[in-house]
Amino acid sequence: MLDAQAGFLQAPVLTAEEHDRFFTPAEASEGGSLFEHCARALDHSLATGSHGLPLMGTGDWNDGMSRIGEAGRGESVWLGWFLHAALLAFAPLAEARQGDDNSSRAGAWRAHAARLQPALEAAWDGAWYLRAYYDDGTPLGSHADAECRIDSIAQSWAVLSGAAAADRAATAMASLERELLRPDPGLVLVLTPPFDHTPHDPGYIKGYPPGLRENGGQYTHAATWAVLATAAQGDGDRAAMLFGLLNPIRRALTRNDADRSKVEPYVVVADVYSVPPHVGRGGWSWYTGSAGWMQRAGVEGLLGIRIRGATLHIDPCIPRDWPGFEATIVWRSARYRIVVENPRGVCRGVSSVRLDGADAASGPLGLLDDGGKHVVEMTLGAKDSP
Numbered sequence: 001m002l003d004a005q006a007g008f009l010q011a012p013v014l015t016a017e018e019h020d021r022f023f024t025p026a027e028a029s030e031g032g033s034l035f036e037h038c039a040r041a042l043d044h045s046l047a048t049g050s051h052g053l054p055l056m057g058t059g060d061w062n063d064g065m066s067r068i069g070e071a072g073r074g075e076s077v078w079l080g081w082f083l084h085a086a087l088l089a090f091a092p093l094a095e096a097r098q099g100d101d102n103s104s105r106a107g108a109w110r111a112h113a114a115r116l117q118p119a120l121e122a123a124w125d126g127a128w129y130l131r132a133y134y135d136d137g138t139p140l141g142s143h144a145d146a147e148c149r150i151d152s153i154a155q156s157w158a159v160l161s162g163a164a165a166a167d168r169a170a171t172a173m174a175s176l177e178r179e180l181l182r183p184d185p186g187l188v189l190v191l192t193p194p195f196d197h198t199p200h201d202p203g204y205i206k207g208y209p210p211g212l213r214e215n216g217g218q219y220t221h222a223a224t225w226a227v228l229a230t231a232a233q234g235d236g237d238r239a240a241m242l243f244g245l246l247n248p249i250r251r252a253l254t255r256n257d258a259d260r261s262k263v264e265p266y267v268v269v270a271d272v273y274s275v276p277p278h279v280g281r282g283g284w285s286w287y288t289g290s291a292g293w294m295q296r297a298g299v300e301g302l303l304g305i306r307i308r309g310a311t312l313h314i315d316p317c318i319p320r321d322w323p324g325f326e327a328t329i330v331w332r333s334a335r336y337r338i339v340v341e342n343p344r345g346v347c348r349g350v351s352s353v354r355l356d357g358a359d360a361a362s363g364p365l366g367l368l369d370d371g372g373k374h375v376v377e378m379t380l381g382a383k384d385s386p
Contacts, residue, residue, distance in 0.1 A: 002035040002093065019058050019070060035093065039105060042090060045083055046112050049075040051133055052119030054083055060132075061153060061222075062190075064205030064214045071135040077123045078131060080116050081157035081164075087113040117163050124168055128175040129154045131191070134200055141191075147198045150179045151191040153222050159229035173229060177238070180226075185260065185280035186245040187272055188223035192216055194275075211275030213283060218272040220246060220290035224297040231301035231317040236347035240319045243297055251282065268294050303327060305338065311364035314338060314353075314378060320345045324380075333371040344381035351381045 009025040032040075047055050049069075054060075056069030056076040068074040087109040094106035123130040123139075131141030131151035141151045155172040158164035164172070180189040194216030195206040208215040223246055231239040244250065252258040252265030263269050263282030268291040271283035300306050304316035305327060318325070324341040353360045354377040365376065 002033060002038070004034045005031055006034060006037060007031040008037075019066070035097065038090065039094065039102075042083075042087060042109060043105070045079075046108075048115075048119070049073055049133065050137065051075050051122065052115060053077060053123070053133070054079040054116075056132055059203065062205065062214050064203055064208070065132065066203030066205070067201050068132050068134050068140065068203060070203075073135040073137075075133045076131075077120065077129055077133075077141070078151070078154045078157055080120045080123075081154070081161040084113050084116045084120070084163045085157070085161040087116075113163075120158075120163060121165060121168070123154075128172045128179075129158050129164075129168075138200060140200075140202070145198075147193050147195050148191050148202070149193060150175060152176050152180050152189065152226055156222070156225040156229040159232050160225065170233065173226075173233060176226060181242075182274065183245075186250065187218040187274055187280070188226055188242060188245060189216060189274055190214055190219040190222045209275075211278075212273055213271045217274045217283070220268055220270060220272070220288065221293055224290060224293035227297040228301045231297075231304075234317055234348045236302065236316075236318040236322075237320060239302055239317055240322075243302060246294060246297075267291070299327075303340075305329065307331065307367070308364070310367045310369075312336065312367050312376070313364050314340070314376065315348070315350070316340055316378075316380065317348045318342065318380075320347055331367045332369040334368055334374060335372075336367070336374045336376055338376045338378070340378045340380065342380045346380050349380055350378055352379045353377070 008028040008030050010028040011023060011025045014021060045054060049055055050073070053075035055072065056065070056074040056079065057072070058066045058070050060076045060079045069076070091106040091109045094102040094109070125142050127143065128150050130139045131148065131154045133139055141148055141154060143149060155176040158172050159169045180192055182189065194210035195202055196210050205215050211217055213219065223242070227239055227242045227246070230242060246268070248265050248268055250257070251261035251263065258265065260280040261282045263285045267285050268288055269282040269285045270288035270290055273279060273281045273283065302316070302318055303325065304314055306313040307329070322342055324339070327338045329336050329338070350362045353362050355365060356374050368374070
């Protein structure tokens with residue numbers, strides 16, 4: 001896929017006075033592989049601010065934070081974690097491709113990731129990580145803030161990036177659960193408290209009423225990252241609990257649930273309101289990338305099933321009370337039936353693997369495009385790491 005060719009677009013560069021522009025871009029005469037598109041995006045992301053973190057510009061994942069870095073000096077802690085993960089994921093791909101440019105790129109990306117790591121740790125606020133720095137250097141997402149005291153995605157990606165110190169990552173996720181989880185009606189907030197009267201202007205996110213959408217509601221996309229981070233830490237009980245809160249069917253378990261949510265119980269909603277009189281009311285449905293992340297949280301986070309190239313990785317993180325599970329995947333012309341048993345009642349840890357009746361090593365399994373039907377049998381119980 002990374003070798004697929006795609007053209008570039010071209011347009012005039014924004015002026016210093018412009019934050020955005022609505023226009024129809026033109027097709028450039030130049031094109032490149034999908035890898036080249038990704039590589040140029042990474043190359044473009046390497047500029048940092050005074051804290052050594054990526055520049056935030058007029059928004060990162062949370063585009064509503066559109067004025068934190070509009071002067072070109074604000075920095076994003078979350079983007080630092082995300083970029084660290086992306087750089088280290090793409091460096092081996094660059095090294096595997098021919099050419100000096102790709103070799104030097106890989107070296108530059110690894111070096112930048114190494115510089116990011118201590119800068120990110122410097123954003124530790126005592127019980128969680130900061131979210132960002134405004135253009136004037138003021139931190140956002142600190143225990144001293146009256147609004148946006150803690151933001152979930154800076155904590156989740158501290159874990160998912162693998163770059164945070166283990167003890168701090170564990171504390172950050174415990175803080176996320178304590179500060180942002182609302183067991184009744186079952187919400188995982190993106191940040192709290194919502195923006196309302198802060199003298200700093202974070203952007204158009206402040207235009208949303210407190211508790212709606214990105215401004216302190218549940219933004220499901222962010223909540224699925226909390227599920228994945230919890231599973232990455234090996235706590236299947238909590239990961240499944242969080243996943244259950246996001247499950248759309250729970251919005252219609254009773255008539256009261258359905259009356260409160262007012263949205264379809266068979267699709268993932270982008271957001272859920274968190275303040276009276278609309279607590280638990282669903283926001284946009286049929287308009288969300290959260291559904292894809294929800295699937296990944298379930299299949300990759302809990303069931304631990306991932307396909308990387310022509311290899312099958314299985315590393316479940318399930319609740320202790322699950323006796324096991326079965327899943328079937330189709331890879332090209334072959335079908336693989338996966339049977340996982342959990343006789344010791346653990347969350348994680350593979351003790352044995354069998355492929356088509358023969359013992360197999362624990363680790364990635366080579367996939368065969370042979371039109372056949374294969375069975376992978378796995379038993380958990382070697383270790384348990386909640």
